[in-house]
Amino acid sequence: MRANNRQADELREVTFTRHYTCHAEGSVLVEFGRTRILCNASIEPKVPAFLKGKGKGWLTAEYGMLPRATHGRMRREAAQSKQAGRTVEIQRLIGRCLRAAVDLKLLAEKTIIMDCDVLQADGGTRTAAITGAYIALVDAVKTGMAKGMFTQDPIIGPIAAISVGVCEGTAVLDLDYAEDAIAETDMNLVMNGKGEYIEIQGTAEGQPFSAAQLERLLAIGSAGIARLIALQQEALST
């Protein structure tokens, strides 16, 4: 039995609070149950060196956890003078996925920087970050268009992400920390509004997984993402 009597293919309560801070071009607090992440999108009027003069723009992401976002305190990366391997991996994933949601050619020598900072963690931070960041991205693009930074809307369409996993032999959706810690298989899915895949990352933490298990995980995951995309559209329509 899952916490709060959740069904195996049921999402935790998902909320998006837009305009959560006042300075960023797009700012969303996303919550998946107790996981709470602040996604701030900033537009900077320059591009990395490798894109200079090509007329395109860029999108990149940075991820962080406040030291006490977790059950025990983690050491502050700035004080360690180093980002952990896990952090680097996650921020590369977030950036890569969100680049699939924009047409970089329409970003007009601008860079959108997506800062995803975990205020409170309870599993699934990377997928919640991607899902929330999409809304911050849309809001930032609106701000940018209102200021004349972009002449044409660069958004291609929605993307969202969810974790799935195998716990005690059962495929479950949207794992919280307690479930994640015991899962035999852990998988993150990122998909678009047409049900196509942007990214699949599946890892056998304990036991290898079979083709049949993979099929089941993809099924509940893609259904979960469809629900998240509906929730995103609802949040953006208000």
Place this chain on the structure above:
Amino acid sequence: MRANNRQADELREVTFTRHYTCHAEGSVLVEFGRTRILCNASIEPKVPAFLKGKGKGWLTAEYGMLPRATHGRMRREAAQSKQAGRTVEIQRLIGRCLRAAVDLKLLAEKTIIMDCDVLQADGGTRTAAITGAYIALVDAVKTGMAKGMFTQDPIIGPIAAISVGVCEGTAVLDLDYAEDAIAETDMNLVMNGKGEYIEIQGTAEGQPFSAAQLERLLAIGSAGIARLIALQQEALST
């Protein structure tokens, strides 16, 4: 005329939200106007090397700003592999001041770590952090005592902090960012509940300040701190 018709010796609206996150022993969101800081207090069952075996405890602080807490985006310190000089200076100040609020001898080989992370900045982040961290400290101590970590309450008494400054020749209390940017003199005061000084840091940013100006700054600052300490007590009594 100040924003929102504030008087020269008037605080911005101050709020404390206790138990803001769920994992930390003490967790307070403090707001001074638009300045918004998350103060998390963690208790760790060990002390730094220089205190080992002495029966005492320790308190230290770390300070950070989310990259888009500010008007323009600041680079993430973890990604820079370096904390800025300003960051180091502020976290040393926060730690030093909060150590004045506890009897380290009663902390029983524990370390309290105070993480002050700025979610949104509008001037006065270091003084708001100290003022909010005091409440997080009290809550953490309560948690620690309930768990039998401390046998005697180590809290000595309240401390609070405020900024004062000279703007266009006038001494003003609790400067917002716009005021701070043009102030001729910038001063941070930290005091205890008896009206005694813990720390004074005054800097002539533009013009040197006279003994008379110093006297006026100390007067409005100590009155402001008295009000903050009353607000702390009120927050803690609920």
Place this chain on the structure above:
Amino acid sequence: MRANNRQADELREVTFTRHYTCHAEGSVLVEFGRTRILCNASIEPKVPAFLKGKGKGWLTAEYGMLPRATHGRMRREAAQSKQAGRTVEIQRLIGRCLRAAVDLKLLAEKTIIMDCDVLQADGGTRTAAITGAYIALVDAVKTGMAKGMFTQDPIIGPIAAISVGVCEGTAVLDLDYAEDAIAETDMNLVMNGKGEYIEIQGTAEGQPFSAAQLERLLAIGSAGIARLIALQQEALST
């Protein structure tokens, strides 16, 4: 048409040179076409702090590229004082996958360190590294058992890895650099000898991929891995 008239589901020429260097407990030069990687397995008589006194062992991996392994020279990470995000991601993947091939409980407070250094790169370095490292691991375990470091063989069974991708709409196996650079989708598969999944990492570099494409990629990938595992067994039997 692929280079050397390769079929879409055909591997490049794969060779394993065992005992390539003389000091390591296991040392294999693995070649997938022009991709050439030295996999050295070292056994150290200690475990990381988090495993001390638990009777288990550990396996970890480090990955590097010689600066001129690539078409243009890449900057040396040691001279940059920093491992790139890509490096960290790859070495985490290699370590995670090879841990699925050993029973850590039988490693008896030893750590196996897998160094995978790319002498020459032409696409697919991470999957070639995993496939070659498995043989170096087996050789290191043999050495360790001969020296009485392990009382029972900790190897669970073979694992191998291969890249698959979608190039100009076609699913292809074992991409070289030229193919990788234009692939719409890039996927790395790691599987065991029973055809079960250890890891799936699929990324839509250009176009999202459909469920049908995913199915085709998994089909040619799992067939390729079965061939690699046969080649591993052959190399180990000589």
Place this chain on the structure above:
Amino acid sequence: MRANNRQADELREVTFTRHYTCHAEGSVLVEFGRTRILCNASIEPKVPAFLKGKGKGWLTAEYGMLPRATHGRMRREAAQSKQAGRTVEIQRLIGRCLRAAVDLKLLAEKTIIMDCDVLQADGGTRTAAITGAYIALVDAVKTGMAKGMFTQDPIIGPIAAISVGVCEGTAVLDLDYAEDAIAETDMNLVMNGKGEYIEIQGTAEGQPFSAAQLERLLAIGSAGIARLIALQQEALST
């Protein structure tokens, strides 16, 4: 009773040795008792990025301690790959204060770098550094004017600094290390030739300090600074 029968409001012996090294535009060895600091002022024909093209100049400071300047050896910061928080705080203070002694608009796209290196420490290094650096600054400006680097003298007027503190209840001036180690309150004052404040930094190390104690500290401190400024003028007149 203080060492050498010093009165509570008496300075240690203060000496300035101008032209101590031969390469710097200004070079002063300053001694406050056994505290001995080499202050070298360098003029560089460029400004930091944030000032480029604005016609102004800049002044910045760096501070260091030779490893065996202190009673026990401190680790070398260059070998630690990191400046300590204390170092950063002090050099920011020195730079800020000396900028109050020059009109940056007259520095004509030049940067003056003030290197303050402690050869021997016995308390009060930051205030001695500021006091000595002022003379090095004046000498560097003379050199610069002789070479036609500045068309108008940018010096506004003298500044000097001193430490004051409360030791066993008594306010004392210019604390040596032994006094500093036991002081209840430690304060650094920086003032100009008109008796105005540039910087006040007061910290209750042990006991909070009262308004009356603050008044006494400011009184003996400002008298001490007046004497230091007289000594500076004397040194510069020879």
Place this chain on the structure above:
Amino acid sequence: MRANNRQADELREVTFTRHYTCHAEGSVLVEFGRTRILCNASIEPKVPAFLKGKGKGWLTAEYGMLPRATHGRMRREAAQSKQAGRTVEIQRLIGRCLRAAVDLKLLAEKTIIMDCDVLQADGGTRTAAITGAYIALVDAVKTGMAKGMFTQDPIIGPIAAISVGVCEGTAVLDLDYAEDAIAETDMNLVMNGKGEYIEIQGTAEGQPFSAAQLERLLAIGSAGIARLIALQQEALST
């Protein structure tokens, strides 16, 4: 008695494998007995800042050891975020010596970067690296001339290097690791084809060495280098 019945003034077997990797402008695997080093020469179309616009070129070197090139595993420098002092010293030596083999004025605003990576170590890595790098340099220059990067051959003439030492009182040539570990004196010689010195580095590891011993070391070393230069010419002529 030396390993393999070597005479005191006899080289180990020396081989040069040209074109060892496919991307570098010059690529040589050099072997001195079991010491095996990959020397890759890259030509980059730019020069360091201090040479910009002067019409000259530059040559620099980087040195590394794979972690398990040695008997016990050494920690990876990239993972340590730091090159060891020994590494820095060796790569400075290699660069300095190879600059003596080229006329920088003929390098036409290009930089040749020499990467020397030790695949397997058994003493004498720095001298083997220099000797092998010379061949890689010649090959890179040929490539560069064929591509029209240089209008005139910048090679001045051959250089080679060898280690000599005093072991148990006897002067020996080309020490392997076991000899190096017990040598009282360790010396590296770098000379050109005319028998002139480029570099001498002699260190008394245990016992100081006399003028007579020095004379003997120089004698066997210069004879060894003459043989190495002959072997280089032979390798280059095929």
Place this chain on the structure above:
Amino acid sequence: MRANNRQADELREVTFTRHYTCHAEGSVLVEFGRTRILCNASIEPKVPAFLKGKGKGWLTAEYGMLPRATHGRMRREAAQSKQAGRTVEIQRLIGRCLRAAVDLKLLAEKTIIMDCDVLQADGGTRTAAITGAYIALVDAVKTGMAKGMFTQDPIIGPIAAISVGVCEGTAVLDLDYAEDAIAETDMNLVMNGKGEYIEIQGTAEGQPFSAAQLERLLAIGSAGIARLIALQQEALST
């Protein structure tokens, strides 16, 4: 003609000021002409990890230059978070040479740390540092013996160092900066009181040097070192 009418084989004026600072166990200011270096020897009651429990001691050295020791200002290594390759090379040399002057077995689990900091540079800093450090070492050992840290005098005998070089075809002793900058060959010699070699480091900066030139350099160098050792003995006898 050399500055100050020096002969080719003549030293600059050499002075040793013992007890230059008050905290170090041995403290010497050494001057070779305008080159001025502070050598502080510290005794620490512990040894590096690789020597723990072996009953021996250790000696190590660190070298630094104040930023404005040189004609133009050099960037501060502590602020660069990195010691330059040249620094590392020099401090390794100093440590290695001074270890030849002590019997480590008599250092009784103590470490002597030699800090050599250049206050003013005019060529030959590494050789002056070694020569001065020997006196600081002797003084530190005396202090240590007086405190009962060593039961037997660990000093083996004097060592000293000097630079020699070829300038415009002539072999010269003790080069100043102007000579060093134009020298075709630059060589550092370290020898003991018996005229034996501790270290030879010779580099052809411009032109290779012949065996005859080497002989001449060794001749004037060893004579110079004999004079330095006499000066050391004189300084130590007062």
